[in-house]
Amino acid sequence: MLNKEVEDRYQQWLTSPYFDEATKAELKAITDEKDIEDRFYCDLEFGTGGMRGMLGAGTNRMNLYLIRKLTASFARVIADHGEDAKNRGVAIAYDSRRFSEDFAMETALVLAAHGIRAYLFESLRSTPELSFTIRHKHAIAGVMITASHNPKEYNGYKVYWEDGAQLPPAQADEIMAKMDECGWDVSVLSREEALASGLLEMIGQEVDDCYMTCVQEQLLHPQLDQQKGCGLKIVYTPLHGAGRVFVERILSQNGFSQIFTVPEQAEPDSEFSTVHVPNPEDEGAWELALTYAKELQADLLLATDPDSDRLGVQCRTSKGEYQHLTGNQVGVILANYIIGSQKAEKGLPADGIMLQSIVSTALTEKLAEELAVPLKKVPVGFKFIGEQIKEMEETGKGSFLFGFEESLGYLKGTYARDKDAVLGAALVAEAALYYQEIEGKTLTDVLDGLFDTYGYFLDEQVACTLMGKDGKERIDQIMKFLAADDRCRIGGQKIISREYYDRGKQLKNGCMLDLDFPKVNIVGLTFENGGFIKARPSGTEPKIRFYFCVAGNGRRDAEETLERTKKDFFSLIEQLL
Template identity: 45%
Template sequence: MYREKYEYWLNSPYIDEKGKFELKNINDEREIEDRFYKDLEFGTGGLRGIIGLGTNRMNIYTVGKATEGLSKYLIKKYKKDISVAIAYDCRIMSREFAQTAACNLCANGIKVNLFKTLHPTPMLSYAVRELKCKAGIVITASHNPKQYNGYKVYGEDGGQITDDWANEILSNIESIEDFSEIKHISMDEAENRDLLYIIGEEIDTSYIEKVKNLVIRKEFVRSHAENLKVIYTPLHGTGNIPVRRTLKELGYKNVFVVEEQEKPDGNFPTAAYPNPEDPKVFHLALDMAKDIRPDIIFGTDPDCDRLGVVVKDSLGEYRVLTGNQVGVLLTDYILSSLKEFNKLPENGEIVKTIVTTEMAADIAREYKVNLINVLTGFKYIGEKIKEFEEEGDKKYIFGFEESYGYLAGDFVRDKDAVIASTLVCEMTLYYKMKGKSLYEALIDLYKKYGFYREKLIPIELKGKKGHEKIETIMHCLRHSMKRVLGDVKIVKKLDYKLSVEKDLVNISEKNIELPKSNVLKFIMEDKSWFVVRPSGTEPKIKIYLSVIGRSLEDSQNKMTVLEKNVMDIIRNAD
């Protein structure tokens, strides 16, 4: 089957000679199989894959086909007066893919608002809402290595598309049988036909004004901002301009940027894996810190929707915080500050994902605020904001996920590292002026709520065999899992694919009121838990672990035991 697709591409008049040359010079049969054994999957996250020729790769042909399917869907849904916003990041081919998508949409009579230069993903979400578009596209592979790129689709609310949208778009994509069905006009023709518009500075300015308005202690920040010393790295991505501009306009004068990582560069020369979840990306910032001694270090990923934070501990050493730790710090700071100013809404809501720390639930209870769990993926947090807005009975306050994504405010419907960096600076400044570091504030929370510790173990399983192994692991856990892990009883099993939560102690079950997803969660008698979830965008299966201890050392010891027991099951799955 893959050979037929390979030959079709080699002989198609729609594949340019450069592309055919690349295909003809593949000498490894396994490489040909990997490129053509399937189509690059279009899911709720859109497309993501390695750049190159082939049906299982990111290229102008797969992007064109996906956009043709999106065009068909939008025309069926909205009939007329359709517009789409498009943004792109610093990655290799991002601009070309954005222009390919724009030219296809315009060829279908759909108006396009295209950012002239690279912009963060959250600013695309904002532009969709502000320009009243029916959809949005951002070309990015987020924090993946340089050989990847991706294509994410947003709905008219500014949130990532729902499962229903994705399925209908996929159906339209799958109906395209030949490259000749993919429409295309030139950029010049699109502009001449008044179908292509370049997004101007006014969108940037209005977005940054709204970000600045999220500051809770406005007068405090205005008076003390220059006392905070910050090192920031954009990791060669899109965050450099909006993050620095926002902080500068708020009065933060001592923001030092890692020069080697300042300029956009899709090759990521100083960070092969440009993910702020990886402590190694901060090595240059930590070198700078020896002289500057900042109060805080933070970095944004290439499309500036994730934020990683580094703080000084009680000994003056710098520590990289986890996404869960930053999330609980922000949750507590926002809720306590709103309460202090009598602005905490009675119907307030905190939203987190099912793999994110339960410590947030403890904090929410302390402030008598409700907390909602959603499936993994920030789009589900965005869906909740839309739901609250439409029903009018709840007020969104803050949402976060363990993978370094945070959002306050409702003018963006995806995780936003520009907003997060602003709030982290305010929070750090607040504690500094009280004579306390952010790390000390975290320890105070642990002493109050318990020493929570979480860990993520991603296991990369590439290609067809890797995909089969992932299916084997999930089948084994779903059908053959024992009721004891080590010497700790498993008290609950949550199967999000079957939408069933089983109470293994009282032998009862209830429905899970969330969309179906191939995820399993096991909760133990001591309140520790683990989740196993195949990634929707990468050839990986992800293992999430959580424990609660009486001290940092106790929680580490518990984590060591839990990790060993879970990984033994994963390794032996057959």
């Protein structure tokens, strides 16, 4: 039986004249009370990247009514910043997902009803271009309608602030507070009214061209690209998303003329009909691309997710096989290429700094030491890299060189404040060409050289999906269990410190110390050889993620250590998974 709060919410949606008949019919068709409970036991919440959830009717689902309520709450936050903020407006973009275009237009029309200007792209665009557009238009904020790499049943609402980075925690809290005050009946202007009043402006090519100019400026060896790029064979898949036009454009204008785009995945498709999930981290997403790569004997495979902020990479090895590079491996290769090249050719700024997320590989620490560049770690979510860039600009202390996170996100330059797969594709292609032409190496040769120099580091993320209210409770139990665990070894590896990021504390050598790091919901274990385990509930999905980093004497030793560590670790919490 449904509890009273859930029942009241459910009945409100069934009886209120505000909700349309299709929504009511969807709810009436539900026969499983657990489904009703999951849809109404809570409101969908903000996480590290805004709001994301399964599509459908209910307070805990993504739908037109939630978009309206969320946008109305956001509009009130903007209005609190005065008339200038309202006039500066909000940039809005969307990807190829179900209802993305409808949600984007509804966002614009709700903003317009609140007297806030909206700059809406005329067709689908990438997340990094949205980030760029906020800065280009001097907008107060931005909204990206996307669920990134999630399955087709999901959509989401990413919110950005005036610096082009995802919304800081303070503004996110303000929106959530406004949502608690806001009812479901939200005013919406018609498209015709919004256009006539000048509160809705459609944007397109002019912004595209400015964005592409900034991406172009980040390349290190454009002359080499123009001279030799035609010799590099590239297979690319946009996985039915927003990346195709701009990835093809940046590569072709730099001389990479041998680009083969997977035809079955070239066009936008909200059903993502050729893949289980449109995620470049998923091996199944590469099947078609690999088939064509083998036929064409391609040197490089690139894949972008639906909103084109994540870039996946596979490359042909010196043995003619294809190797799938992890986000950590691509990040280290790009860091070595970008910072190493700049250091050798024109020197680095004295205050240069590299950024990475706290769950990304420990190998970067070794590389940063060799390059004599400080490495700063930030919480999970590229907005924290964006925050650091902003702080550098405001204080005049620090020059951003490169930043990455293990979940396939990379950025060079400050034109945008989110990871950019369009730039990533160009940089990976350029790095592959550079190492091939100048050093006679493949990208895997470069990676193996880094392992030979600094030690073999192997990283893996394990994500466990735990749906609904029960799943959320089990995730909480897992985090509490790990925080209380006091073992000295896992998988034979000695634990030298425990990090309780939510409390800002670190237990090391029997002493509880203050942790100089933002308070986030992560429990960490650090091993004697530099590796780690970190556990983190997702802020935008019903998942808990476990990040493993182990060091070994060569690949086989690292693989054995990783498997032993995972087995030992999961044996403790298997009853909760």
